[in-house]
Amino acid sequence: MPSGSLFSAVAEVRRPRTVGGMTDDTKPMGTGNAIILVVDRDPHIRELEAHFLSQAGYSVVFEQNGPGALEQTQKVGPDIVITEILVPMLDGLALCRRIKADPATRDTAVLIFSILSAGARAREAGADAFLLKPLAEHALIHTVQQLLEARSSRLTRTQT
Numbered sequence: 001m002p003s004g005s006l007f008s009a010v011a012e013v014r015r016p017r018t019v020g021g022m023t024d025d026t027k028p029m030g031t032g033n034a035i036i037l038v039v040d041r042d043p044h045i046r047e048l049e050a051h052f053l054s055q056a057g058y059s060v061v062f063e064q065n066g067p068g069a070l071e072q073t074q075k076v077g078p079d080i081v082i083t084e085i086l087v088p089m090l091d092g093l094a095l096c097r098r099i100k101a102d103p104a105t106r107d108t109a110v111l112i113f114s115i116l117s118a119g120a121r122a123r124e125a126g127a128d129a130f131l132l133k134p135l136a137e138h139a140l141i142h143t144v145q146q147l148l149e150a151r152s153s154r155l156t157r158t159q160t
Helices: 041-053 066-076 090-103 118-126 137-159
Strands: 035-039 057-061 080-085 110-116 129-132
Touching: 035 041, 035 066, 035 129, 041 057, 041 137, 057 066, 057 137, 066 080, 066 090, 080 090, 090 110, 110 118, 110 137, 118 129, 129 137
Parallel strands: 035 057, 035 080, 080 110, 110 129
Antiparallel strands: none
């Protein structure tokens, strides 16, 4: 983990899912260039995160479980995956490890969000950032912006 990581600079947060009227969770909502995959089992948290992220101009895709999130990461190629730890079938830490182990998805930034005080476990799993719940709009948007900037810099360096 590089120095100046987002583990020491973040506050509290978590995940939403379908926003009213959305019938297909695999289609991005919002109009931004950056695509964010939100993985959370709680529909209220998904809605709240979706609102914050789409208001900030990001496109948002949703999943409720780890295997679905892994498939969407490979299919959609999001810029960031935001996952809580306690998602069904493949927890957020295992999901992060799988994303980071796959050469096709390893450059995807992973933000783990949890009510559990698990920043060290998230770092060990390869997460790029960790936020502790409850959801705080400013912390979420600030962390997403930092992850996108870091990812852009990293990709630019590897292309030159």
